Amino acid sequence: MAHILLTLAPYQVLSYGTLLGTQVFHTFINSILSFKVLERPQFAILQRAVFPAYFGIQTAAPVLLALTYPGSRNPLGVASSFAGVFHPSNRWGVLVPLGTIFVTGLVNLAYLLPETNKITALRREQEKKDGKASYEKGSHSEEMTVLNKKFGQLHGISSLANLITLIATVAYGVKLSSRLE
Secondary structure, three states: OOOHHHOOHHHHHHHHHHHHHHHHHHHHHHHHHHHHHOOHHHHHHHHHHHHHHHHHHHHHHHHHHHHOOOOOOOOOOOOOHHHHHOOHHHHHHHHHHHHHHHHHHHHHHHHHHHHHHHHHHHHHHHHHHHOOOOOOOOOOOHHHHHHHHHHHHHHHHHHHHHHHHHHHHHHHHHHHHHOOO
């Protein structure tokens, strides 16, 4: 048992499990249930609090997965860590999925989240001016209509990036599982 702890394998599997579990739980359970049971303002507060950590995990985990990539047991085989990830034989099954996870997580963390938060703040200001919540049915002021459209675009792009991240994570998991044979 102690010997396995001196290898990269358990850290690779635990890192992967953390990433996939976090994504599946947040995407398909936490967000959906929170949206159903919380009032819209509380849901927005929760998401603003959760998203930095969530997108941070999506950004950091692929780096950790690359760092802990377990190479071949054969001394002449593919190296471990970053050298193994960048080996030509791992381009499509390892490098592309990990790179995709990193880039989409980083885009969500560094660009889409701050932009969405800016639009959300502007919508709250406009709600005060209009005397009507941005999500209420019926017509809205021209300013709120523009803000709602921009929010919808950013949210849609962020959701698509999250879906791409999840697909890339599963693709990497399939490649990782092929090493367990």
